[in-house]
Amino acid sequence: MSQDRPPGAPADRAPPPAGRDRPVRPAEGTAAWRRLGRAVRPRWSKAQLTAGLLCLVLGFGAATQVKQVSKADFSKLRQDELVEVLDQLDAQAGRLEAENLALERERDRLESDQTSQQAAAEAARQRAQVQGILAGTIAAQGPGIALTVYDPEGKLTAAAAYLLVDELRNAGAEAISLGPVRIVASTYFEDCQRTGCVMVGGQALEPPYEWLAIGDPNTLETALGIPGGVLAAVRTQGGSSTVTAKGRVTIDAVGSLAAPRYATALE
Amino acid sequence: MIALFGLVAGVLLGMATQTDVPAFLVPYLPIAVVAALDALAGAARALLDGLFDDRVFVVSFLSNVLVAALLVFLGDQLGVGSQLSTAVLVVLGIRIFSNAAAIRRKLFRA
Numbered sequence: 001m002s003q004d005r006p007p008g009a010p011a012d013r014a015p016p017p018a019g020r021d022r023p024v025r026p027a028e029g030t031a032a033w034r035r036l037g038r039a040v041r042p043r044w045s046k047a048q049l050t051a052g053l054l055c056l057v058l059g060f061g062a063a064t065q066v067k068q069v070s071k072a073d074f075s076k077l078r079q080d081e082l083v084e085v086l087d088q089l090d091a092q093a094g095r096l097e098a099e100n101l102a103l104e105r106e107r108d109r110l111e112s113d114q115t116s117q118q119a120a121a122e123a124a125r126q127r128a129q130v131q132g133i134l135a136g137t138i139a140a141q142g143p144g145i146a147l148t149v150y151d152p153e154g155k156l157t158a159a160a161a162y163l164l165v166d167e168l169r170n171a172g173a174e175a176i177s178l179g180p181v182r183i184v185a186s187t188y189f190e191d192c193q194r195t196g197c198v199m200v201g202g203q204a205l206e207p208p209y210e211w212l213a214i215g216d217p218n219t220l221e222t223a224l225g226i227p228g229g230v231l232a233a234v235r236t237q238g239g240s241s242t243v244t245a246k247g248r249v250t251i252d253a254v255g256s257l258a259a260p261r262y263a264t265a266l267e
Numbered sequence: 268m269i270a271l272f273g274l275v276a277g278v279l280l281g282m283a284t285q286t287d288v289p290a291f292l293v294p295y296l297p298i299a300v301v302a303a304l305d306a307l308a309g310a311a312r313a314l315l316d317g318l319f320d321d322r323v324f325v326v327s328f329l330s331n332v333l334v335a336a337l338l339v340f341l342g343d344q345l346g347v348g349s350q351l352s353t354a355v356l357v358v359l360g361i362r363i364f365s366n367a368a369a370i371r372r373k374l375f376r377a
């Protein structure tokens with residue numbers, strides 16, 4: 001195809017000069033419109049039919065191509081374009097893989113952190129329980145004995161109660177209560193101003209004294225009952241007692257702890 | 268007029284039928300369509316000049332399409348397919364623009 005001649009112009013006739021600098025005659029415009037009007041009028045000439053056929057082919061091809069493009073798949077891409085797409089996908093997959101790996105590691109770390117934190121929390125909870133029982137700040141239960149000391153003559157003194165606690169502790173009692181008072185390390189016994197009364201931790205208690213102790217029931221019972229022991233001493237002072245071994249003793253009485261003012265932990 | 272009808276009919280036919288372009292034609296069809304558009308623009312210009320000749324139109328139409336497809340094919344073989352396609356499209360685009368400008372001057376004298 002030649003560059004200087006519009007396609008469709010006959011080869012044997014020179015095309016009219018179509019420069020921008022060429023003055024346009026008024027008649028030429030109307031002539032062009034007339035030719036256009038004549039061409040647009042439908043005539044079954046060979047030229048019109050040929051042009052129609054080629055235009056049909058053109059329209060068909062264009063529409064097919066438009067549909068092909070709108071499908072937008074990879075089948076219309078060239079080989080090098082496909083390679084480029086593949087490279088990009090490879091790089092992207094690599095990046096995502098690395099990110100996935102990092103995230104998985106992070107997740108594992110957090111999971112193990114959580115596990116160790118749970119273990120630490122469980123250990124702390126158990127420690128708090130043990131220390132709470134020992135310090136008498138939480139209610140406790142377990143096998144033990146119930147001891148009731150009657151003192152009809154009101155002769156029992158604070159010393160007798162203290163000896164009783166001593167004996168129970170020697171026999172391995174882990175938690176002790178006397179009436180509503182939990183007996184802990186700091187509990188003190190005093191004689192009342194009157195008889196038939198013992199001050200326990202600043203609280204006046206009257207007979208019968210209801211003791212509860214958690215520990216090995218047999219050991220406790222034996223320790224209390226030994227000849228010349230604490231219960232024998234109670235009897236010599238005019239009191240009497242009953243000891244019941246129980247499979248399950250519940251000590252509800254709790255004491256409160258004051259934070260130490262002077263002592264601090266030695267690290 | 269019949270050309271216009273043919274164009275519309277061809278578009279409708281292409282839309283209506285589920286034509287799958289054969290794989291070996293896929294790279295050439297877009298270039299061929301643009302080349303045919305160039306031929307059509309040239310024919311329209313010749314028509315307004317009163318120089319339209321159906322035989323020349325057919326020959327230029329077919330040769331445009333063939334040469335364009337051939338260039339793309341050659342480019343693909345040489346490994347510069349996409350660049351040569353772009354080059355062909357640029358040239359054809361310029362020609363379509365210049366023909367459109369000539370048509371505009373004829374019709375509107377501007």
